[in-house]
Amino acid sequence: MLMEIMLVARSYFGGKWKGQSRMNVKQLVLGKNLGHSFKIMGSPQGYVAFRFQKSDYTKTKLFKTEGRGWGLLADENVKAGRFIIEYCGELISSEEAKQRSLVYEAQGRILVYEKRFCITIPGNQFFQFWWLEAGLKDAYIISLYANYFIDATKKGSLARFINHSCQPNCETRKWTVLGEVRVGIFAKQDIYAGTELAYDYNFEWYGGANVRCLCGAPNCSKFLGAKSPAFLEHNHVWEEGDDRYTVEEIPLYDSAEDEPSLKLPKDKRSFGLDFLDKNNISMVTVDTVGPERQLESSAAVVEPLHSVPTEHVAINMVKAESSEEKKIYSQDTQNTFPPTNATTSQFQSSSAFRNFQIGSGSLPKKKSFSINKKSKNNGGKQLDGKRVARLFASKQAQEEILKCEEIRNQAATKLEASYDEIRPAIEEHERDSQDNVDISAAMTWIGASCAKMKADFNFHFAIVKNVVCPQTPQNTCDEAKPSEGADNENGAKY
Numbered sequence: 001m002l003m004e005i006m007l008v009a010r011s012y013f014g015g016k017w018k019g020q021s022r023m024n025v026k027q028l029v030l031g032k033n034l035g036h037s038f039k040i041m042g043s044p045q046g047y048v049a050f051r052f053q054k055s056d057y058t059k060t061k062l063f064k065t066e067g068r069g070w071g072l073l074a075d076e077n078v079k080a081g082r083f084i085i086e087y088c089g090e091l092i093s094s095e096e097a098k099q100r101s102l103v104y105e106a107q108g109r110i111l112v113y114e115k116r117f118c119i120t121i122p123g124n125q126f127f128q129f130w131w132l133e134a135g136l137k138d139a140y141i142i143s144l145y146a147n148y149f150i151d152a153t154k155k156g157s158l159a160r161f162i163n164h165s166c167q168p169n170c171e172t173r174k175w176t177v178l179g180e181v182r183v184g185i186f187a188k189q190d191i192y193a194g195t196e197l198a199y200d201y202n203f204e205w206y207g208g209a210n211v212r213c214l215c216g217a218p219n220c221s222k223f224l225g226a227k228s229p230a231f232l233e234h235n236h237v238w239e240e241g242d243d244r245y246t247v248e249e250i251p252l253y254d255s256a257e258d259e260p261s262l263k264l265p266k267d268k269r270s271f272g273l274d275f276l277d278k279n280n281i282s283m284v285t286v287d288t289v290g291p292e293r294q295l296e297s298s299a300a301v302v303e304p305l306h307s308v309p310t311e312h313v314a315i316n317m318v319k320a321e322s323s324e325e326k327k328i329y330s331q332d333t334q335n336t337f338p339p340t341n342a343t344t345s346q347f348q349s350s351s352a353f354r355n356f357q358i359g360s361g362s363l364p365k366k367k368s369f370s371i372n373k374k375s376k377n378n379g380g381k382q383l384d385g386k387r388v389a390r391l392f393a394s395k396q397a398q399e400e401i402l403k404c405e406e407i408r409n410q411a412a413t414k415l416e417a418s419y420d421e422i423r424p425a426i427e428e429h430e431r432d433s434q435d436n437v438d439i440s441a442a443m444t445w446i447g448a449s450c451a452k453m454k455a456d457f458n459f460h461f462a463i464v465k466n467v468v469c470p471q472t473p474q475n476t477c478d479e480a481k482p483s484e485g486a487d488n489e490n491g492a493k494y
């Protein structure tokens with residue numbers, strides 16, 4: 001039981017135990033250590049910190065702009081102050097930022113993008129289509145604080161596609177989450193679904209040479225980042241030891257008042273990507289040419305594209321499900337393409353995995369999958385247990401999968417109900433804060449979230465287990481779980 005809860009909390013909070021704070025999540029679920037749970041959920045900013053950790057983002061959608069490359073739309077109405085998405089990427093030093101920007105610049109202002117679209121079908125057949133497109137060089141390095149930057153050029157969340165506007169509807173804010181500074185995109189004003197998201201790059205810009213701004217705002221400053229310190233200083237970097245932008249001068253929203261003061265990361269590691277990496281989810285990966293080239297799969301289902309030579313930058317695209325595969329997912333929502341000319345994409349998420357998809361406008365319309373109940377907490381693609389169960393010959397396997405599915409559905413319903421309890425308080429509030437949320441309701445919500453994760457895990461585990469060890473008679477979703485190195489009755493290693 002303890003191990004199960006640890007597994008749940010582990011997947012919930014990023015796949016890696018990281019000191020005491022994350023351990024306490026387990027205790028929190030067990031109803032212990034309320035002091036700490038209060039810190040996570042009860043502090044005014046705790047809810048946002050929680051959403052950072054959980055990668056609980058506002059629904060957004062990629063679209064192709066006129067002349068500004070890709071952009072990101074709000075795919076639901078967003079209240080002013082609401083946390084939209086984290087700006088994820090690689091955390092790099094100013095030295096590294098300087099070097100990288102030189103490399104990126106050397107690759108040229110106008111690049112030829114190789115765009116790829118991949119389809120994987122059961123049986124491991126794998127097709128890919130690619131085409132070339134000319135485009136402006138895009139810059140994805142933003143400043144975190146003095147001497148540290150986030151580079152989303154190769155790895156990042158969908159936030160990397162948010163364009164600049166001189167009259168923005170979003171802003172960046174820096175938060176400490178469990179002692180780490182992270183950058184979030186927040187709504188500056190109420191934003192209607194379908195509106196392009198944009199923030200002012202001025203204080204974030206690390207884009208090198210001048211890029212003419214096409215935002216169209218009356219107060220347009222003509223160039224991206226025209227007022228940025230980097231732009232003004234021409235060399236676009238802060239030197240080591242430059243303390244003009246120290247953490248103290250940056251408004252920080254600290255989720256944990258009694259946590260030790262800001263910990264600077266020691267090494268160059270992916271920043272804000274723990275959760276994504278460990279769960280293989282919601283990564284936008286971009287590969288570059290030559291020795292810099294890095295290929296990473298953006299979801300468990302994505303085939304690596306090692307064999308394909310790329311010229312400069314290519315956006316990895318996640319496979320579209322084959323018709324066979326579609327069948328085992330529930331199909332409640334239709335993907336609606338924007339009515340415009342544009343190429344479009346959709347981002348889907350589920351607690352099991354998330355895919356980032358980019359499809360061409362000329363591609364056939366594709367269904368998207370979401371669970372039966374449209375829920376803030378559990379949107380995205382969901383396996384249809386009944387269909388999956390039918391694929392198994394063994395009655396026992398079928399029953400187990402169906403039972404786990406039922407438990408999962410109950411957990412989803414409870415989660416939905418518990419979120420409904422705290423939703424009004426959150427939505428009423430001017431900013432994305434949790435001042436008004438009753439702590440016990442918040443606790444219930446955390447518990448329900450963990451229970452849902454656990455149920456999801458058990459459901460998928462039941463399927464995998466029955467594929468790997470079809471003869472296993474007694475394991476049910478409530479019983480045996482894999483322990484390290486443990487053998488099952490057939491001697492198969494989990």
Ligand SMILES: C[S@@+](CC[C@H](N)C(=O)[O-])C[C@H]1O[C@@H](n2cnc3c(N)ncnc32)[C@H](O)[C@@H]1O
Pocket residue numbers: 067068069070071136137138139140160161162163164165207211212213214215224
């Ligand atoms: C962080 S990326 C934004 C996503 C980008 N449009 C893409 O397709 O990947 C920043 C780049 O987008 C383009 N961009 C963003 N805002 C723009 C604007 N207002 N006018 C012109 N280009 C813009 C510039 O090429 C810039 O280097």
